Amino acid sequence: MNVGPLEPLELVRDHTILSVVTGSRAYGLATDDSDVDRRGVYAAPAPLFWRFAKPPTHVDGPLPEQFSWELERFCELALAANPTVLECLWSPLVEKVTPAGEELLAVRSAFLSRHAHRTFVHYAEAQFRKHENDLRKGRAPRWKHIMHMLRLLVGGLHLVRHGELRVDVGDLRERLLAVRRGEVAWAEIERWRASLSADLDEAAGRSPLPAEPDRATVEGLLASVRRRSIDW
Numbered sequence: 001m002n003v004g005p006l007e008p009l010e011l012v013r014d015h016t017i018l019s020v021v022t023g024s025r026a027y028g029l030a031t032d033d034s035d036v037d038r039r040g041v042y043a044a045p046a047p048l049f050w051r052f053a054k055p056p057t058h059v060d061g062p063l064p065e066q067f068s069w070e071l072e073r074f075c076e077l078a079l080a081a082n083p084t085v086l087e088c089l090w091s092p093l094v095e096k097v098t099p100a101g102e103e104l105l106a107v108r109s110a111f112l113s114r115h116a117h118r119t120f121v122h123y124a125e126a127q128f129r130k131h132e133n134d135l136r137k138g139r140a141p142r143w144k145h146i147m148h149m150l151r152l153l154v155g156g157l158h159l160v161r162h163g164e165l166r167v168d169v170g171d172l173r174e175r176l177l178a179v180r181r182g183e184v185a186w187a188e189i190e191r192w193r194a195s196l197s198a199d200l201d202e203a204a205g206r207s208p209l210p211a212e213p214d215r216a217t218v219e220g221l222l223a224s225v226r227r228r229s230i231d232w
Contacts, residue, residue: 006048008059012068015042017225018101019068021093022084027151028170029177039088040068043100045229071104075222078111079213081119083152086111090165100225107221110214112163117204120156121197124149128193135186146189147180153196160200163208 006014023037024030044055057073060066069077069085077085089108097105127149131141151169158166169176178184 008056009062011042012059016040017098019096020091026091026093028168035065038066041074043071043225046226081115090167110217113213114209117160124152143180143182147176157200160203160207
């Protein structure tokens, strides 16, 4: 197969295998002014990798608030328990899925491991430290970010406890939106954060998640998609 050079947006347009809505709309936290955050996965045809210039690992656009990863990069990040990437595999709002995308969703549990405890907690804690530093310097709190860090810990706790990622946190909508509006005292936010982090640490020792992800299954999927793309 002879594939000519493709522009990044052409890869997204012609080779997306999975496109989902993430962000507040998927979390059950949308308000009237919420954006539509789209995340996707495109599988670049294998012949494009035979050149010196490789396909991009990610692409912004073409729609506002749209971001896509090339399949291999997506798999690498998901195997490392990247929270943002894992959410794409469990988003309740799927806008497009091809047969290859269905195969990706079918093996989503292969990406999961106890590494999620570390990535979810460390990312949230790092963000909280930044916010605490802002407060010490007299800067206005970024309440939306703080809300999402709590939401991330809620999702991470469910994942570590039950072996499946929780994206929709609509049952906590009012409590989380109160944080976003700046209506919750910082001391109460700190107590909630500390409680979630402690519960995550406690759950890690009894988690149904495997110690390591199933890299062989994921690599098998990637190789299969690559082989079939030669004939696209």
